[in-house]
Amino acid sequence: MPDIKVSIKNLYKIFGPKGESMVQKVEDGATKTSLQADHKHVLGLNNVNIDIPARRIQVIMGLSGSGKSTLIRHLNRLIEPTAGQVLVDGEDVLAMSDAELRDFRRNRMSMVFQKFALLPHRTVIDNVSYGLKIKGIDKAEMRERSQKWIDRVGLSGFEENYPAQLSGGMQQRVGLARALATDAEILLMDEAFSALDPLIRKDMQAILLDLQEELHKTIIFITHDLDEALNIGDNIVILRDGAVIQQGSPQEIVLDPADDYVRDFIKDINRARVLDVSSVMEAGSSDSGLSFASDTILENAMPAMSKADVSSANVTRDGEVVGMVTLADMIGGIARPESHEGDQVTYR
Amino acid sequence: MELFDEFPSMGRTGLRDLKKGIDFAFRDFSRENGEAIENFFDPLMHFMVWFEKLLLATPWPIMILVFAALAWLGARSIWVVVGTVASFLTIGWFGMWEDTMATVAIISVATALCIGLGIPLGILMSRSNRMQAVVTPVLDIMQTIPSFVYLIPVVMLLGIGKVPGLIAVCIYAVPPIVRLTNLGIRLVDKEVLEAAEAFGSSYRQKLFEVQIPLALPNIFAGVNQTIMMALAMVVIASMIGVKGLGVPVLRAVSNQYLALGLMNGLAIVALAVIFDRVSQEYGKRLQKHRQGGHGA
Numbered sequence: 001m002p003d004i005k006v007s008i009k010n011l012y013k014i015f016g017p018k019g020e021s022m023v024q025k026v027e028d029g030a031t032k033t034s035l036q037a038d039h040k041h042v043l044g045l046n047n048v049n050i051d052i053p054a055r056r057i058q059v060i061m062g063l064s065g066s067g068k069s070t071l072i073r074h075l076n077r078l079i080e081p082t083a084g085q086v087l088v089d090g091e092d093v094l095a096m097s098d099a100e101l102r103d104f105r106r107n108r109m110s111m112v113f114q115k116f117a118l119l120p121h122r123t124v125i126d127n128v129s130y131g132l133k134i135k136g137i138d139k140a141e142m143r144e145r146s147q148k149w150i151d152r153v154g155l156s157g158f159e160e161n162y163p164a165q166l167s168g169g170m171q172q173r174v175g176l177a178r179a180l181a182t183d184a185e186i187l188l189m190d191e192a193f194s195a196l197d198p199l200i201r202k203d204m205q206a207i208l209l210d211l212q213e214e215l216h217k218t219i220i221f222i223t224h225d226l227d228e229a230l231n232i233g234d235n236i237v238i239l240r241d242g243a244v245i246q247q248g249s250p251q252e253i254v255l256d257p258a259d260d261y262v263r264d265f266i267k268d269i270n271r272a273r274v275l276d277v278s279s280v281m282e283a284g285s286s287d288s289g290l291s292f293a294s295d296t297i298l299e300n301a302m303p304a305m306s307k308a309d310v311s312s313a314n315v316t317r318d319g320e321v322v323g324m325v326t327l328a329d330m331i332g333g334i335a336r337p338e339s340h341e342g343d344q345v346t347y348r
Numbered sequence: 349m350e351l352f353d354e355f356p357s358m359g360r361t362g363l364r365d366l367k368k369g370i371d372f373a374f375r376d377f378s379r380e381n382g383e384a385i386e387n388f389f390d391p392l393m394h395f396m397v398w399f400e401k402l403l404l405a406t407p408w409p410i411m412i413l414v415f416a417a418l419a420w421l422g423a424r425s426i427w428v429v430v431g432t433v434a435s436f437l438t439i440g441w442f443g444m445w446e447d448t449m450a451t452v453a454i455i456s457v458a459t460a461l462c463i464g465l466g467i468p469l470g471i472l473m474s475r476s477n478r479m480q481a482v483v484t485p486v487l488d489i490m491q492t493i494p495s496f497v498y499l500i501p502v503v504m505l506l507g508i509g510k511v512p513g514l515i516a517v518c519i520y521a522v523p524p525i526v527r528l529t530n531l532g533i534r535l536v537d538k539e540v541l542e543a544a545e546a547f548g549s550s551y552r553q554k555l556f557e558v559q560i561p562l563a564l565p566n567i568f569a570g571v572n573q574t575i576m577m578a579l580a581m582v583v584i585a586s587m588i589g590v591k592g593l594g595v596p597v598l599r600a601v602s603n604q605y606l607a608l609g610l611m612n613g614l615a616i617v618a619l620a621v622i623f624d625r626v627s628q629e630y631g632k633r634l635q636k637h638r639q640g641g642h643g644a
């Protein structure tokens with residue numbers, strides 16, 4: 001059991017003048033549509049329960065309007081819940097006084113925004129220093145720490161530029177450096193890369209993964225893009241109409257989608273890049289002489305088998321054989337789920 | 349059908365008593381409180397007298413240098429500076445130096461006062477919709493009610509002189525800066541504000557490091573309009589004893605002195621153009637960082 005950094009318990013958010021009295025109606029089965037039609041309230045979050053492990057990247061995914069931004073803004077209380085709890089390191093964020101909350105935001109949780117949200121009248125280095133300035137850190141140290149993060153995200157030489165003079169990708173690096181500069185352990189990223197071109201987006205994902213390798217922050221990353229989710233997520237939560245539809249590792253989601261909504265999400269992804277050999281292996285062992293570490297993705301394993309001209313291989317974990325895979329297993333794994341009727345899962 | 353032939357009015361005696369009642373009540377009020385109110389404004393009056401004397405006592409070449417320097421600081425344009433110097437030289441040549449200095453003095457004080465009152469009021473207004481709902485119609489009234497109407501109570505309270513003139517100018521000129529401060533703050537990008545909040549800004553930090561700086565272009569447009577409106581009040585203010593370019597204009601109107609009226613009128617226009625250019629250029633420079641382009 002990994003240690004839990006952030007724990008969201010029975011969280012409800014209902015927008016409207018009488019949100020509290022609507023919770024009961026939602027518990028009794030009112031849907032987002034019916035609540036809107038009958039009571040003119042918007043169901044933002046519906047009984048959300050998520051345990052977010054420390055030092056991992058937790059992705060929260062869903063279509064536009066599914067409540068992702070609403071959810072992430074509860075973690076630092078930019079939005080007050082209608083009911084429920086948010087615990088960070090076991091401490092109830094909702095019980096904090098104004099001063100405690102400010103302190104919490106200054107030191108323990110920082111945020112990166114979809115549209116960058118930089119201060120247009122401040123230079124790059126002043127933007128990166130923003131969180132430090134609010135903390136009241138002295139000028140020399142502030143400059144030194146900001147410079148370090150500017151260098152780290154590859155913006156050396158742009159310190160004195162204004163945000164409007166930078167490309168989108170560079171602006172978001174400023175946003176990232178600003179968030180990292182406060183040394184908070186938790187990083188919230190609300191569709192941080194969604195406004196960027198696909199190529200730049202890939203770049204930014206690489207930068208983030210690279211940083212994470214060394215920093216081990218608890219990152220809560222929101223996206224509506226499954227490729228992005230699979231690329232960077234250690235865990236994924238899927239939201240629809242404010243409710244959690246499924247949570248699990250990327251492989252679990254790809255192999256066992258909870259319903260049609262999720263199935264729809266995963267239908268176009270490159271499954272060979274997500275699934276590893278352990279997820280399609282069977283019992284037994286192979287005498288082909290070829291073996292793969294259990295986390296080898298199919299995209300790499302299949303060409304290797306083809307090259308060695310064998311049709312099966314061992315799967316090893318820490319050097320020990322834990323099972324075997326055949327080409328047929330792999331092809332089965334990457335085949336798209338078949339069409340289905342009702343809720344029956346009929347693929348594979 | 350008598351009802352349709354004549355409007356059912358409250359009747360002559362009733363109306364006269366009502367008006368009398370209001371007049372006497374206000375007269376009593378101003379008799380009782382006039383002195384206290386005058387004392388309250390006393391420091392302001394002394395300051396205005398001192399400031400006007402300062403402008404007049406300073407040798408004219410130094411004043412022109414000061415104006416040129418201010419124009420340069422504001423506009424950073426050699427043409428604006430040249431225009432400013434040429435205008436003031438012409439004004440002096442035509443014998444309007446003293447009146448012009450008096451007008452510059454009252455406009456400066458009025459603008460400073462409007463900024464000092466208007467920006468905080470605009471900030472309060474941006475903080476709550478209720479405040480906005482209350483203040484907006486008041487501003488509308490201040491801008492549309494004929495100035496002569498509020499001159500009456502002001503003069504009844506404070507008599508004739510600099511302070512009542514200043515108050516009349518400010519009533520007319522303060523609305524734009526209040527409105528545009530409010531608007532500017534309300535238009536600040538919601539996500540940027542959220543970012544400030546997410547990094548743990550206090551209320552003051554949010555106001556002074558995000559909201560006001562980002563609203564500055566709008567606030568500055570308000571300052572510009574306020575200056576223009578204050579200048580527009582110069583003639584009316586001169587009716588209640590404010591010295592300056594308005595006095596000869598007024599005299600020209602009552603005596604049909606065409607040239608006198610034109611010259612002083614044009615001097616007011618010249619001041620307006622200078623103030624406008626300088627403050628607009630300054631406002632533009634405040635926004636320079638908003639332009640994209642390939643820096644680096």
Ligand SMILES: Nc1ncnc2c1ncn2[C@@H]1O[C@H](COP(=O)(O)OP(=O)(O)O)[C@@H](O)[C@H]1O
Binds near residue numbers: 016062063064068
């Ligand atoms: N302040 C608000 N008032 C009313 N409804 C809101 C408000 N904020 C968000 N919503 C609604 O809540 C739902 C979730 O919104 P959001 O969290 O922004 O979705 P996402 O980020 O997943 O696109 C949407 O239906 C949206 O219209």
Ligand SMILES: [Mg+2]
Binds near residue numbers: 068069070191
């Ligand atoms: Mg969103």
